[in-house]
Structures are given as C-alpha cells and as structure tokens.
Amino acid sequence: MAVYAYFGPAGTFTEMALDALLRRRGEEHTATKIAVSNPPAVIEMVRNGDADFGCVPIESSLEGAVPATMDALAPRADRGPVQAYAEVALDIAFTIAAAQDLAADQVRTVAAYPVAAGQVRRSIEQLYPNAQVVIATSNSGAAEDVAQGRADAAVTTSAATALHGLVTLAEGVVDSDDAVTRFLLVGKPGAPGEPTGADRTSVILDLPNTPGSLVAAMNEFAMRGIDLTRIESRPRGADSRADGAPARSAGQYRFYLDARGHVRDDAIGEALRALHRSAERVVFLGSWPIDPQLAVAAAAAPPDHADSQAWFDDLLQGVL
Numbered sequence: 105m106a107v108y109a110y111f112g113p114a115g116t117f118t119e120m121a122l123d124a125l126l127r128r129r130g131e132e133h134t135a136t137k138i139a140v141s142n143p144p145a146v147i148e149m150v151r152n153g154d155a156d157f158g159c160v161p162i163e164s165s166l167e168g169a170v171p172a173t174m175d176a177l178a179p180r181a182d183r184g185p186v187q188a189y190a191e192v193a194l195d196i197a198f199t200i201a202a203a204q205d206l207a208a209d210q211v212r213t214v215a216a217y218p219v220a221a222g223q224v225r226r227s228i229e230q231l232y233p234n235a236q237v238v239i240a241t242s243n244s245g246a247a248e249d250v251a252q253g254r255a256d257a258a259v260t261t262s263a264a265t266a267l268h269g270l271v272t273l274a275e276g277v278v279d280s281d282d283a284v285t286r287f288l289l290v291g292k293p294g295a296p297g298e299p300t301g302a303d304r305t306s307v308i309l310d311l312p313n314t315p316g317s318l319v320a321a322m323n324e325f326a327m328r329g330i331d332l333t334r335i336e337s338r339p340r341g342a343d344s345r346a347d348g349a350p351a352r353s354a355g356q357y358r359f360y361l362d363a364r365g366h367v368r369d370d371a372i373g374e375a376l377r378a379l380h381r382s383a384e385r386v387v388f389l390g391s392w393p394i395d396p397q398l399a400v401a402a403a404a405a406p407p408d409h410a411d412s413q414a415w416f417d418d419l420l421q422g423v424l
Contacts, residue, residue: 105134105135105136106131106134106135106136106156106157107135107136107138107154107155107156107157108122108126108135108136108137108138108155108156108157108158108159109137109138109139109140109145109146109149109150109154109155109157109158109159110122110137110138110139110140110146110158110159110160111139111140111142111143111146111159111160111161111242112138112139112140112141112242112244113139113242113244113245113248114139114244114263114264114267115243115244115247115260115261115263115264115266115267115268116242116243116244116261116264117161117194117196117243117261117285117287118159118160118161118287119137119139119159119263120194120261120263121159121161121192121194121285121287122137122159122287122289124192124194125159125190125192125287125289128190128192129190138155140158141241141242142172142241143160143161143170143172143173143176144172144173144175144176146158146159146160147160147173147176147177147186147290148176148183150186150290150291150292151183151184151186151292153292156291157189157289157290157291158186158289158290158291159287159288159289159290160173160176160287160288160290161173161219161285161286161287162174162191162286162287162288163285163286163334164196164219164222164223164283164284164285164286165280165282165283165284165285166222166223166279166280166283167219167222167223168336169334169336169360170219171338173288174336174338174360175338175341177290177308177389178308178338178358178387179387185293185387185388186290186291186292186293187290187291187292187293187294187296187388187389187390188288188289188290188306188389188390188392189289189290189291189294189296189297189390189392190288190289190392190393191286191287191288191289191304191392191393191394191395192286192287192289192395193284193285193286193287193395193397193398194284194285194287195283195284195397196223196278196283196284196285197275197276197277197278197283198220198223198224198243198259198260198261198276198277198278199259199260199261199262199264199265199272199274199275199277200214200231200257200258200259200260200272200273200274200275200277201247201250201257201258201260201264201265201268201270201271201272201273202250202256202257202258202270202271202273203250203251203253203270203271204271205271205273206256206257206273208231208232208233208234209234210256211231211232211234211235211256211257211273212234212235212236212256213235213236213237213238213255213256213257214228214232214235214236214237214238214255214256214257214258214259215237215238215239215240215245215246215247215249215250215254215255215257215258215259216228216237216238216239216240216246216258216259217239217240217241217242217243217245217246217259218239219285220243220246220259221237221239221259223278223279223280223283224259224277224278224279225279226279227277227278227279228259228277231274231277232257235256235257238254238255240255240258240259243259243260243261243264244260244261244263244264244267246258246259246260246264247260247261247264247265247267247268247270248264248268250268250270251268251269251270257273258270259277262275284397284398286395286398290390296366296367296368296390296391296392297391297392297393298368299366299368299369299391300366300393301405302393302394302399302405303364303365303366303369303391303392303393303394304333304362304363304364304365304391304392304393304394305362305363305365305366305367305372305390305391306360306361306362306363306389306390306391307360307361307363307376307379307386307387307388307389308358308359308360308361308385308386308387308389309321309358309359309360309361309379309383309385309386309387310340310358310383310384310385310387311359311383311384312382312383312384313356317382318359320382321359321379321382321383322335324375324378324379325361325363325375328371328374328375328406328407329371329406329407330363330364330365330371330372330375330406331363331364331404331406332361332362332363332364333362333363333364334360334361334362335359335360335361335362336359336360337357337358337359337360338357338358338360339356339357339358340356340357340358360389363375363406364404364405364406365391365405365406366391367388367391368391369405369406370406370408370409370410370413371406371407371409372391372406376388
C-alpha cells in the first residue's frame with residue numbers, strides 16, 4: 105500500500121488534487137494519505153523514504169510559481185533529488201466561511217493562505233471593505249483559525265468549511281474566472297514513463313556566471329524547435345558545496361524550465377545532452393503527461409526526428 109504525503113491539513117486544494125491523481129492511478133481506495141504542514145516537508149518525506157509520493161502545488165495561473173515548492177525541488181549536497189511523475193490542474197474558487205452568519209461590516213479580519221490571498225484580493229476588498237487579511241498556514245488552516253477564534257472569516261475550501269463546522273458566507277470567490285492551480289506528484293528518481301504525445305519535461309539549470317550563458321541555454325531548445333512553456337529563476341539560497349559547507353551564492357540564480365515534449369523525444373534528449381556539456385548542473389525533474397485541462401493550451405510538440413535519423417542511419421551503411 106503506497107503512502108502519499110500532501111500539503112495539508114485535510115480539506116486543502118492539495119488534498120483535492122491528490123484525490124484526483126489517486127483516481128487516475130486507481131488507488132483511491134488503497135492509498136494511505138498523510139497531511140504535512142508545508143510543501144518542503146512533503147518533499148523531504150519523499151526524500152527520506154517516509155512517503156512513496158508527495159503532492160505539492162507548483163504554479164498558480166494568477167500568482168505564478170510557488171517559491172517554497174520550487175526551492176525544495178532543487179537537490180543539494182545534503183538532500184538528494186526527487187522526480188515528478190504526474191500533474192493535475194484544478195479550477196480554483198474559494199469559500200468564505202465564518203463561525204456564524206455575519207454581515208459584511210462585521211468581518212474585520214479574514215484569514216488566508218498567501219497564495220489564496222493573492223487570488224481573491226479584489227473580491228475581499230469588495231465584499232468586506234473594512235477587513236484586514238491575516239496570514240494562515242494553508243487554506244484549511246484559515247478555516248481552523250476561524251474555528252479557534254483567531255479571525256472572523258476565512259478564505260478556504262468547502263471541504264474545510266464542513267470539516268470545521270463553519271457557516272458559508274460566500275461561495276465561488278475568485279478574482280478571475282479562469283484561475284487554475286497546477287499540482288505535481290513527486291517521488292524518488294526512476295525511469296520516466298513512455299511518451300504520450302502531450303507531455304511536459306522539467307529541468308533545473310545552474311549556469312556559469314558569464315555573459316550570454318542563459319541565452320545560450322535557451323538556444324539549445326530554440327534551434328531544435330522546442331517550445332518552453334515556463335521559465336522561472338530563483339536565488340540559489342542556502343546551497344551547499346560537495347563537502348557540506350555553505351556555498352557563497354549571493355547574486356546567483358538557478359533557472360527552472362518546462363518544455364513541451366518528453367525526454368524520450370529526440371529533440372528533448374539532444375537539448376538536454378547539449379546543456380549537460382555547458383551548464384554547471386542540469387537537474388532532471390521529470391517528464392510526464394500534461395493535464396488534459398491544460399493540453400489544449402499547451403505549446404506545440406517538438407519536431408519528429410525519425411526521418412533525419414533514418415537518413416543518417418542509411419548514410420552510415422553506405423546507402424546514399
């Protein structure tokens with residue numbers, strides 16, 4: 105029976121995403137789920153072998169990447185790599201909940217997880233103009249804050265509202281009708297699955313601190329007709345050297361790239377091999393099927409090299 109850690113507590117969107125992934129994998133009735141306090145802790149459980157897989161948020165269509173997840177995905181000398189095997193995208197809309205029915209002018213504090221607060225900022229200003237947003241540890245944690253009397257209302261989920269016995273003040277609250285959050289399922293490194301024709305490959309690059317190094321890296325994809333669907337940078341932060349001592353990383357950044365295609369596609373493989381020759385480090389984060397909800401908007405697949413490979417194979421055999 106596989107153990108799945110997720111960014112909890114119970115009732116968060118991440119648990120909803122994990123449930124969707126478990127249904128796809130046919131494990132909704134057999135998996136053991138463990139709620140964990142933050143995305144880095146989820147990923148650390150996978151690294152330590154305390155969980156077989158972990159589910160974490162990676163990207164919001166309104167707020168962008170989730171920094172805590174991105175930083176935790178990067179391996180260091182004191183923590184090994186993990187790999188993503190699947191993704192799921194959820195349409196996001198929030199429930200505003202309180203311990204009892206309240207008029208708008210009675211709501212003075214609204215508990216919200218930072219990513220959620222960014223997705224409902226305008227809505228909260230319109231609904232509760234006198235309210236101040238206070239930070240919660242998660243969407244479900246916001247509901248718990250209300251249940252414990254630490255806030256008047258919560259930006260939360262319907263599941264967390266019911267779990268904590270709260271009253272719904274408003275439903276379907278979000279600043280944009282097309283708000284989507286993407287979640288990853290990560291595990292220990294292993295062989296990636298077979299290409300589906302609609303896949304995503306993700307890598308982390310540490311590049312030399314020299315002029316043009318980023319442009320050169322991007323060109324490895326561009327010259328092969330590979331579309332990059334996401335490019336993010338993050339400070340290298342508390343990196344460690346091979347001997348475990350802290351590395352001097354102020355002003356240095358790493359780059360997170362998502363490309364349309366699978367590592368088994370010739371074009372993707374060629375690009376990664378070229379990057380391995382020039383980059384300080386290439387971390388393979390995985391190749392997996394794009395969520396069907398996002399596949400329509402995904403960039404074009406990389407070109408098929410089968411004809412050129414066949415021509416080259418004939419050339420080596422003397423068939424011209």
